[in-house]
Amino acid sequence: MGSDSTPFVLRWGILGAGHISSVFIKDLLLDPKTRDVLDVAHKVVAIGSRDATKAREYADRTVPGDKDVKAYGSYEELVNDEAVDAVYIGTPHTHHYNCAALALRAKKHVLCEKPFTSNAAELRSLIAIAKENNVFLMEAMWTRFLPIAEDIKNVITEGSLGDIKVLHADLAGDFNLDAIPDTHRILDPKLGGGALLDLGPYPLVWAILALYEHKRNENTPPALISGTMLKTPRTGVDSSTVFTLNFDKIEAQAILSCSITIPSPNPALTIRFRSGNIVVPAPIYRPSTYTIQYFSKPGSGDIIREEKRNFKFEGGGWHFQADEVARCIRDGKLESGVWSLDKSLLQMDIFDEVRSQAGYAFPHGVEQVV
Numbered sequence: 001m002g003s004d005s006t007p008f009v010l011r012w013g014i015l016g017a018g019h020i021s022s023v024f025i026k027d028l029l030l031d032p033k034t035r036d037v038l039d040v041a042h043k044v045v046a047i048g049s050r051d052a053t054k055a056r057e058y059a060d061r062t063v064p065g066d067k068d069v070k071a072y073g074s075y076e077e078l079v080n081d082e083a084v085d086a087v088y089i090g091t092p093h094t095h096h097y098n099c100a101a102l103a104l105r106a107k108k109h110v111l112c113e114k115p116f117t118s119n120a121a122e123l124r125s126l127i128a129i130a131k132e133n134n135v136f137l138m139e140a141m142w143t144r145f146l147p148i149a150e151d152i153k154n155v156i157t158e159g160s161l162g163d164i165k166v167l168h169a170d171l172a173g174d175f176n177l178d179a180i181p182d183t184h185r186i187l188d189p190k191l192g193g194g195a196l197l198d199l200g201p202y203p204l205v206w207a208i209l210a211l212y213e214h215k216r217n218e219n220t221p222p223a224l225i226s227g228t229m230l231k232t233p234r235t236g237v238d239s240s241t242v243f244t245l246n247f248d249k250i251e252a253q254a255i256l257s258c259s260i261t262i263p264s265p266n267p268a269l270t271i272r273f274r275s276g277n278i279v280v281p282a283p284i285y286r287p288s289t290y291t292i293q294y295f296s297k298p299g300s301g302d303i304i305r306e307e308k309r310n311f312k313f314e315g316g317g318w319h320f321q322a323d324e325v326a327r328c329i330r331d332g333k334l335e336s337g338v339w340s341l342d343k344s345l346l347q348m349d350i351f352d353e354v355r356s357q358a359g360y361a362f363p364h365g366v367e368q369v370v
């Protein structure tokens with residue numbers, strides 16, 4: 001199975017009947033041919049919710065016209081469905097660990113929403129559970145799989161902009177905090193609320209792509225991580241966070257920020273080299289265009305030429321990561337080579353360090369592994 005004429009079909013179980021799960025399902029249902037993908041395809045076979053009535057209604061609404069989709073009133077039933085190959089976890093951050101562990105122990109492959117876990121210790125434990133059960137595990141870091149991300153990576157690697165020096169990235173959004181209750185996932189510390197865990201993965205994915213993955217960096221973690229947080233008095237979670245990463249091996253730095261009280265700046269991502277810049281407009285989770293600026297000579301800052309590149313595709317952009325999961329599982333891989341587990345671990349180590357420096361501890365009992 002999986003030749004050009006017969007695509008490998010991955011059968012998905014969706015755990016958590018919330019917002020992002022519905023967005024992901026919509027992209028799973030899109031014909032892969034619309035993005036020139038012929039070797040893999042996707043089928044949603046079951047929905048798992050904590051409530052059976054909700055699960056049925058959600059299945060009927062999000063997978064219309066397919067009465068065969070199972071609707072389960074517990075996550076346990078979902079992960080034990082033999083027709084499910086891979087489980088997508090769409091629950092709040094601090095529930096990812098238990099949900100993913102449940103699925104892995106049922107010997108299901110897992111794609112888990114970002115941020116992978118509450119802390120790095122939880123992720124190390126999940127990686128061990130995945131290994132014990134010989135199943136695939138990946139964080140749903142969808143931005144890394146957008147065609148634009150690979151194109152930017154190629155420009156960095158090809159080297160015509162000279163040495164990379166600084167990366168500035170910001171993802172912000174006005175969550176209208178006055179209109180949402182303290183129990184909303186973005187405000188509730190029990191759900192890992194705040195800007196860093198929710199939005200921080202996006203500035204960080206660009207730093208990982210450009211600096212950590214840089215061929216001269218040889219996947220060396222940053223030598224120095226430094227962070228500060230502004231916290232909301234409402235619940236104590238971070239409303240804005242700024243963090244910096246020093247990649248000593250390539251003498252380059254990332255300056256990253258995120259906020260839940262203001263919109264993103266524009267441009268929201270600038271990668272600065274000795275001989276030019278890469279400039280990306282907001283939102284950095286799904287940019288559809290970017291510009292390469294070339295300097296008259298190295299270090300001048302005098303822009304003599306600009307090249308704009310556009311990337312259009314059908315759907316929301318969450319399907320590219322699904323294609324990667326399907327290909328990995330088809331090929332018997334236990335992790336992705338593109339968004340590998342070391343990158344997710346680096347992310348969680350950085351978030352732990354920034355939270356520790358800024359004094360953001362989760363309420364007792366939230367972290368399942370410490």
Ligand SMILES: NC(=O)C1=CN([C@@H]2O[C@H](COP(=O)(O)OP(=O)(O)OC[C@H]3O[C@@H](n4cnc5c(N)ncnc54)[C@H](OP(=O)(O)O)[C@@H]3O)[C@@H](O)[C@H]2O)C=CC1
Nearest residue numbers: 016017018019020021049050090091092093095113114115
């Ligand atoms: N990749 C992306 O673009 C995005 C990713 N996300 C990520 O997805 C995750 C979920 O976010 P989102 O979909 O917005 O959240 P929602 O609140 O819309 O959905 C979360 C779902 O999780 C289930 N759940 C289980 N336990 C709890 C609990 N204690 N409190 C609330 N819900 C619970 C519920 O499903 P049920 O009742 O059916 O059991 C709920 O519907 C987050 O980790 C977030 O970071 C979010 C938005 C965009």
Ligand SMILES: O=C1OC[C@@H](O)[C@H](O)[C@H]1O
Nearest residue numbers: 114173186198199202285
């Ligand atoms: O992943 C995400 O991307 C978009 C944001 O609006 C959302 O809160 C976040 O979870």
